[in-house]
Amino acid sequence: MKDVAARAGVGLKTVSRVVNGEAGVSPDTERRVQESITALGFRRNDSARILRKGRTASIGLVLEDLADPFYAPLSRAVEEVARAHGALLINGSSAEDPGREQELVLALCARRVDGLVIVPASDDHRYLEPEIAAGVATVFVDRPPGMIEADQVLVDSFAGAREGVAHLIAHGHRRIGFIGDLPRIHTAHERIRGYEAAMSEAGLPVHPSWVAPGSTDPARVRADAERMLGGPEPVTAFFAGNNRVTVTLVRVLAELERPVALVGFDDFELADMLSPPVTVVAQDPAQLGRTAADLLFRRLDGAHDPPCLKTHPTTLIARGSGELPPA
Amino acid sequence: MKDVAARAGVGLKTVSRVVNGEAGVSPDTERRVQESITALGFRRNDSARILRKGRTASIGLVLEDLADPFYAPLSRAVEEVARAHGALLINGSSAEDPGREQELVLALCARRVDGLVIVPASDDHRYLEPEIAAGVATVFVDRPPGMIEADQVLVDSFAGAREGVAHLIAHGHRRIGFIGDLPRIHTAHERIRGYEAAMSEAGLPVHPSWVAPGSTDPARVRADAERMLGGPEPVTAFFAGNNRVTVTLVRVLAELERPVALVGFDDFELADMLSPPVTVVAQDPAQLGRTAADLLFRRLDGAHDPPCLKTHPTTLIARGSGELPPA
């Protein structure tokens, strides 16, 4: 910038004015400055600008896995909102590792992002207290924060799972298996609760072997499913705790002779083209991201109301697999 | 940092040493400094650090759509490599808009990212010349740069499409429709060329109405497909130019009485569970991202060889839809 000013024979501030499109520069001077800028290939250094201004016009997003078909649209939606507000998105995947989440979040804070959207892997976010006190707006999505108060945008996992399981019960099932994610994950925990609630409301017992929370690793899901399908009293239906589990169960069930019903949490592409088409409890990840990002920017624009909780409903989409009768 | 120094009763530089884990601080002083740091909730401001050091330990990724099932794993792979090198990833979606690509790339440059991975939407990257001259390492993925020389990591779209179409021909098809992306996109163009090559090598004519390049909007794809399926000489097979087109064609073909063969470019989840299972020309987006990011960091570590081109092969995966005979 110094060089540009020297070359154009003007002061530093004049160049700054031109670069930032501020008023108060004569057309002639402006032209001379522009000419020097292109000649020198000058581009403003935003690090210096940020250092001076305090705001970075960037927000951070930390979630489990950018490539997961559930989170990818969420991420994209956050990006769109950020873009509409002239902000860049910096994101990272926590891989469901609390340590990695913290590392990422703190790295983003060191970059002085204006705000954070977090799908937490950790259940203790006290490490964020100094940041929030320092003015970093923070919104939690999909899962609540741990040990601190903050805005949160959630999906009603409990009600969704209860509705999905009740749907299977309504179609005659009595022995229903639940395979879901690790129960330390809030949504997984809520979905187990929803399963149990539906069973108990229908007066049905829940055999401990019918509930298999754990990793979404296909081998684990397959093993648990096969276990539940064997024995003298096999399950006649499954409720899958998320899209990864559903996809694996689709494969397992396709290998069976007898039909086994399936309802999955999360919708997924081509679910309607499988045979049978897969009944799901759908949520809208893009909407989730949009709500969270909107909330974040409202905070950045100075909204100072106490932390709020927004809960999105789920939608049961009956397609066939959830309406199969017990074998 | 000033405050921390004051509170601990030490100099600025000593705090800096502690924060950066540099040697030369007595254990006692270090403890005092650490205590002040936590008490004040201090976190180093990376903007200032970057301003001083010149390197940002962050790289930028610009691609078409973060949420596309093809690009999401690519993005994730780049992130993993960046993480292994201690760098953060800042990314943005160009939405296939050259203006937006440039805007994003320049915003990233203004942030002084150390390097860029770009899936270009534009066909003229001369706007990057000053940046590259200034030392920003740049790698293009999936599509080549326009009007400049730079590293590129591509997939052999031409050979892949040729193989896919030849596969359909080998199964008896003579009238094969091609529905792909906008031909200004390099990969789309190459795939059309591959289609034409396979047809001509088999001595088959290509009726102009059998080739439909355009947007991947489902309505457009459907309309073109239905047009090709009507008339006196309907096509008996389709080659789909990318995963979005394939998914739409799966839906269109499922509504038909007669079987129509299909081979799609790009693999996709559950392709093997559809009926018929979908034959694809697969590429490995994660591998593409990994190669590009590795190359980028090799450049950042000082590799100064001339721009290189790495081409990845495709793999034909026969599953059923591509082996259907002509009706």
Place this chain on the structure above:
DNA sequence: GTGAAAGCGCTAACAC
């Protein structure tokens, strides 16, 4: 082992 001073590139505040 520790600290004081200079300066990274920019913008805010206030001259002129």
Place this chain on the structure above:
DNA sequence: GTGTTAGCGCTTTCAC
């Protein structure tokens, strides 16, 4: 309309 000065928070240099 335009320029000058100070300083954002850190690291580098060099002196103690």
